[in-house]
Amino acid sequence: MQDFEEELKKYRYWNKVSVLSFILTITTILLYFWLHDEIVFFEYFKFVIFGLILLFLFTVYKVRYFTCPKCKRFFSISYLLQGEVYQANSRDCPHCGLSAYKKN
Numbered sequence: 001m002q003d004f005e006e007e008l009k010k011y012r013y014w015n016k017v018s019v020l021s022f023i024l025t026i027t028t029i030l031l032y033f034w035l036h037d038e039i040v041f042f043e044y045f046k047f048v049i050f051g052l053i054l055l056f057l058f059t060v061y062k063v064r065y066f067t068c069p070k071c072k073r074f075f076s077i078s079y080l081l082q083g084e085v086y087q088a089n090s091r092d093c094p095h096c097g098l099s100a101y102k103k104n
């Protein structure tokens, strides 16, 4: 049996960065609208927000178009097309069942 751990590590990494950048983007936007009248420094936060949105879009692209190392098909296309709930977190490949988080 082949070991796909190295490729799946990349997938897990981009998935984590995607979630973190989403949380950071929302938090920064809220901070900006909450504090930008009081602190002049926060005027520059719009550039930070723009950068975070770009990072988030890039990571979504990396996760969305990740190809399964076992069957070489997209890792998360099935639930988007068929709306299958068990695939909503994209932990398993919808085509061959390779798990990104469990030992295969």
Ligand SMILES: [Zn+2]
Residues within 6 Å of the ligand: 068, 069, 070, 071, 072, 073, 093, 094, 095, 096, 097, 098
């Ligand atoms: Zn697969």
